Amino acid sequence: MxxxxxxxxxxxxxxxxxxxxxxxxxxxxxxxxxxxxxxxxxxxxxxxxxxxxxxxxxxxxxxxxxxxxxxxxxxxxxxxxxxxxxxxxxxxxxxxxxxxxxxxxxxxxxxxxxxxxxxxxxxxxxxxxxxxxxxxxxxxxxxxxxxxxxxxxxxxxxxxxxxxxxxxxxxxxxxxxxxxxxxAWNDVASQVRIAVNAATSVLKNTAPIVADLAEKLTAVERILVVGRGYSMSTAKEGALKLMETNAIAASGWSAADATHGPLGQVVESTPVIVLTASPAGRDSVERFASAAAILGGRMIIVGPGGDDNAEHVPLAALDSVGLDTALIPLLEIIPLQQLALALSLATGKNPDLPAGLNKVTKTL
Missing domain, CATH: 3.40.50.10490 (Glucose-6-phosphate isomerase like protein; domain 1)
Known part of the structure; x- marks a missing residue:
């Protein structure tokens, strides 16, 4: 290769x-x-x-x-x-x-x-x-x-x-x-190659969408990211990337936990990124999105679904035939990585060297 x-x-x-x-x-x-x-x-x-x-x-x-x-x-x-x-x-x-x-x-x-x-x-x-x-x-x-x-x-x-x-x-x-x-090894390797092809499409297709979205978010001070099941890891990691590179208050939650308190973070125009690509847990994510929208949240949907009032990163490549849904977190994190990068650059920062952070963190 x-x-x-x-x-x-x-x-x-x-x-x-x-x-x-x-x-x-x-x-x-x-x-x-x-x-x-x-x-x-x-x-x-x-x-x-x-x-x-x-x-x-x-x-x-x-x-x-x-x-x-x-x-x-x-x-x-x-x-x-x-x-x-x-x-x-x-x-x-x-x-x-x-x-x-x-x-x-x-x-x-x-x-x-x-x-x-x-x-x-x-x-x-x-x-x-x-x-x-x-x-x-x-x-x-x-x-x-x-x-x-x-x-x-x-x-x-x-x-x-x-x-x-x-x-x-x-x-x-x-x-x-x-x-x-x-x-079997061959079955696992086949799934990885399907994910590779899907990720290549995601990288290409989401880049212009995310670049446009970043320009609209340059004045935000906080962002909420919500997923469920496998996508909870994406919510937490996506929020961390936005926090690290942009010095904003970003937090990532399971949709179930977010309903118990973090929903109170949402006021008029608060960006709320909801992850809908994983089938398991999608219903609860969509219910949270509806509740956040009623409070005036600015809805950003990564995955399928949404309406004309939401901004949408469609991730069409995740419809690839035969993709194990357990691999979706490898793909849905990509537009959040791209957003962290694009938003940081749009606000004059250097995402490679965020202030106060080091590459290797040695906690005691």
Whole structure:
């Protein structure tokens, strides 16, 4: 296969150039994963199958935590196994040593360097829990802690805002948990290639729509992003991208939780981005959208549905025949990444270097 250049091979001082290149190269990185890392992916799935866990524990921070939320849904739906998100401060702030049932820990991190994440993984290992590590750095401390390490194959990511490493985490979790559930390699690889083709169309088709939308949102100070099920991870990650790159108050929610309080954030002209591409949970997202519209919210629909009063990012490529709906989060995050980039540039910021943020965040 022909591997496209990564953003790391094209040094530039143009604001947003790295983020733009890294968004665009995502489908190629997904192909790299299945073309080059089949042994690691199958080893990770084999470890999960052989352990016959009663519980999966996801350890992650930041964008990786949003990928872990997606993995939690996959674990439930593919394996029928309860899954939870680790709380690193239990170990680092309280010094608590947990007792686990038969478990496997999936530790997800772009850098593999955050001290509290490493301490959490070490504590799990002391409790006898096998570790599968997912990182974009094969030489990281986290990679060394895993019984199996799965490289994300995203390539160097130079923009502070994670884009291609985030979708690489989603895809890697999808492949490993599908294989652990007994799905054949060829079937999983076929799904990845369908997603690659769909993502290529999304990148092309949504770019002009999002650019126009960004120009209309330059004066906003807050945005609400809402999804449900698999798309809850997209809501949280999309809000984080908007927050990181634009210094605005953005928040991402499940439609069910948003109805309990965040709906109160909506006043006249508040932008509300609703994610309708995932069939499971779509009804509750649409009900929330109706409630937000009554309050005067400015509705932006990413996916099918909507009316003439809403702005619409249609994602027509998600109608691709045979696409597993569990892969929709890889695709629906793309226009939110594009919006974060375009809005930042439209307001004179540099999304590659947001004020006060670093590429690698080492929390204690």
């Amino acid at each position: 022909t591997i496209t250049p990564t953003a790391a091979t094209t040094p530039t001082t143009v604001p947003g150039a790295y983020m733009r290149a890294e968004i665009a190269e995502q489908p190629y990185r997904w192909l790299d994963l299945i073309d080059w890392k089949r042994p690691a992916l199958e080893a990770a799935a084999g470890l999960i199958r052989e352990a016959e866990p009663q519980l999966l524990v996801f350890a992650a921070r930041g964008s990786s935590d949003h990928a872990a939320i997606y993995g939690q849904y996959l674990a439930h739906n593919l394996l029928g196994v309860p899954a939870l998100l680790a709380t690193p401060s239990t170990v680092t702030a309280f010094g608590t040593e947990l007792r686990y049932p038969a478990s496997v820990m999936l530790a997800v991190s772009q850098s593999g360097e955050s001290p509290d994440l490493l301490d959490t993984v070490r504590a799990a290992k002391r409790a006898g829990v096998p570790i599968v590590a997912f990182t974009n750095n094969e030489m990281s401390p986290l990679a060394a802690l895993g019984e199996v390490h799965v490289p994300l194959m995203a390539g160097a990511e130079l923009s502070v805002a994670a884009t291609k490493t985030y979708t690489a985490e989603l895809l890697t979790l999808y492949v490993v948990l599908s294989l652990a559930a007994g799905v």
